[in-house]
Amino acid sequence: MLQSYIPVLLVVAFVVANAILMLGLSHFLSSTRPTAVKLAPYESGMPVLGDARERFSVKFYLVAMLFIIFDVETVFMLPWAAAFHQVPEFRGPLLAEMLVFVVILGVGYVYIWKRGALQWD
Amino acid sequence: MTASAGSGTVAAAPSPSVAALTARFGPAIRRHEVSVGDTIVYVAPDRAHEVLAWLRDDPGQRFDYLTDVTAVEYRDRERPLEVVWQLRALGRGADLRVKVELDPGRPLEVDSVYDLWRGADWLEREVYDMFGVRFRGHPDLRRILMWETYREGHPLRKDFPLRGHFSRAEQTRQALAANPEAHYSIQELSIAAAYDELPGDMKERLSRGERGDVA
């Protein structure tokens, strides 16, 4: 039973060795010389005024959240589409199930559309 | 060994604008001459802005294109420093050079033509940076080519040596040590600021009003 896991273990071992080798060598060989100027933020060679953490308008955050919701929706579709071909006898219920999922998210989409969250300025 | 064919002031006819100008302004137009085909009009410094506004707006003249604003300083001391406006009428295709002689006694000042031509904004800032001629009424007169706290004076003046007053080491030190507000105008400092994010040392320099003498 153990035999079938040898290739997986080999790959994992190779990956771990590779990572350790690369990180170790570069850490061990690199000549890090941190100085105050080097750690200062780079702004095209100019002295920096103020810091980058300015107060931003909230609409950027809103758009980010909406993107995540609909992106996760498509992520869920991927395994569904993969499984769809392998079990031909269940095609009917699988389609119905995905329809429900999409409709629920469609309601959410129409809601934010009417609320005007997609209006930019 | 003068170039044989050329002779300085060719006796070409001055442009018709000269007659119109002398008719309109009389004593303000000091004199005019023609050099190699270009007409030059010398105007009294305090009425220069008025003459230029008339030249731009008068339907007969319509000098609507300001080609260049510059200044000339001669090698012999008694000739005064001149500010030169190079005008062009796009419709009529005529050129005119208006000059103003600033007497060396009083501080070098002349009226800005920024309200007549927007293009004069940077040209006048460069003349201020290079010659030290202040333009009254210019919205934002500060150095444009050298950094703002440049202390060696105005480079294109004849008394300014080619390599600068200070030694190369001093010039390097001043350049490397130019503190941050030398690279930012007051306008940008007030934006970045909300005033508390500025680094501490710059804030107290600014509050002492010591922004480096802009002269």
Add this chain to the structure above:
Amino acid sequence: MTEVSAVSPNWLTTRLDFLTNWARANSLWPMPFGTACCAIEFMATAASRFDLARFGMERMSFSPRQADVLICAGRLPFKLAPVIRKIWDQMPQPKWAISMGACASSGGIFDTYTMVQGIDTIIPVDVYVPGCPPRPEGLMYGIMLLQKKIKGESFRDADLRQEHLVGPDGLFLPAERIDEVSEPFGNSVQQTRSA
């Protein structure tokens, strides 16, 4: 953890030197500090005819964080001196500098009030490429010289990768050294009579 450079030269360190130098020399990511005419010649060198990709250098890094070699292509006025100084300080070790063109190397024809007479008074320079502007082949010869220099480096000399910052007196070189280096030489001495 003792620095590798403290270890005495043996078979292992020389192989290590060879490996790292070979990797560094053949994948130099240039920081094109292009100011004037030499920048146009530098673009022509990077374009399709005199291809820089043959040296593994087609990846221009415009931020100092990933740059290996700072190529100052063009003249450097005093207003730009603090910029090149800050960019050089912000580049991680190991880093090298190529001064491309006569104006960057010695002020060139601009012996004037506003021109740095050679960027080596501001930052340490490894290779000077003469020419105004240097032909693309000239710049590539400079790059090959730099590669030869990198291949000759070793971990053992400890002061190779040190950071030489601007001193307390605000200068990178001592003041008299800068004055001596910036003195007009050759033809430039007679050409400053105004009339």
Add this chain to the structure above:
Amino acid sequence: MSTRTLEVSLATPGLDPSGRPVAVPLGVPLPEYHVPQDDLGGEHMLINIGPQHPATHGVLRLVIELDGETVVRVVPHIGYLHSGFEKLGEYRHYNQIIPLTDRTDYLSPMANNVGFALAAEKLMGIEVTERCQVLRVIACEISRIISHLVWLGTTGIDLGAFTPFLWCFYQRERLYNLQEAWTGARLTTSMTRVGGLMADIPDGFETGLREFCRTFPKTLDEVDAMFTRNAIWCGRTQGVGVISAAEAVNYSLSGPMLRASGVDYDVRKDRPYLGYQSYDFDVPIGEHGDIYDRYRCRLEEMYQSVRILDQALDRLARLKGAPINVDDPRTILPPKHRAMSDMEAMIFHFKQVMEGVRAPVGEAYLGIENPKGELGYYLVSDGTAKPVRWRIRPPSFINLACLPKLCEGVLLSDVIAINASVDIVMGEIDR
């Protein structure tokens, strides 16, 4: 949120009693429509697209005040390449200034040399031979194509299209071969002299140029096919960075920037020099004054330049063997065999090298149609061999001055596109 006032002049460091720097006006009044709402609005952010940046075409520095993604105001800072050209010119003879001219606008060096030579000849009242005029026209048009090719390539990169950069630079290398064969240098040509040229064209030059004129439009057609009806290109450039004709004249713009706004003004047509009135070419005029029209104007100008080059080459064939220098030994160096043979030519040769050409007292301004706009040289002479004042009328400097006006209220990525469309070269802006 500090409000902007228009009265305070900046001469004295503007600090109000509480020690805060009082915001002082800038060339551009804050646009009224942009009233920052306090409920959702965040603070304005100040970023530097600084001297060391791939998109600034040289060492230009743009300080941008951002409200989220939209630009409230752009403040260009220049002077990072100020090399004291005009000061250096006052210490040089007229023929020694010519090497300085091709280092100002290093994208079209031959056009600068021709412009300075024409201004000096106008000051000294010299008329050059016809073959020299035709050769100078060829030099100007080659410089125009080279400058527009660099502009097209780098603007393509700014907006994300890399391949036209390689096409354009390959064609430019072909022109560089011709330029190097004629003048000996790829970039710093210094080819003209007051009263003539440094050297006549080598033998293979005319066939090489004919070959170039025949095959170059094919590359232009490819770039045209790639950009002109490209949805991304049109989306990024149409209606962006618009300036009307009246404002363009008021801002003293020149060259493709002016003609893209619909002002029909080209120095080659309105103030012909070098016999341009006898060439048959037309000048592209835009209507909307946005980036797309500037692109169309410059692209069309390259087609017209090829037309001019063809006509100039036909004339050159007719003027085989004609002299290129004015035959006055006082102005231009006599040919070597004469300088070595008769005494007078040798004396003139010696005096010219030691003292340079002495110009009469007076002043002259002459503008030529440079690829960037109207490049003018204003020479003031007091009778000695070194000018009192050598003023360059820099087209890119004045065109760039209207950048704050063009960039009000656009998005940050449009600022890069507008800056690329102004076609600036820092050597000429900072002089």
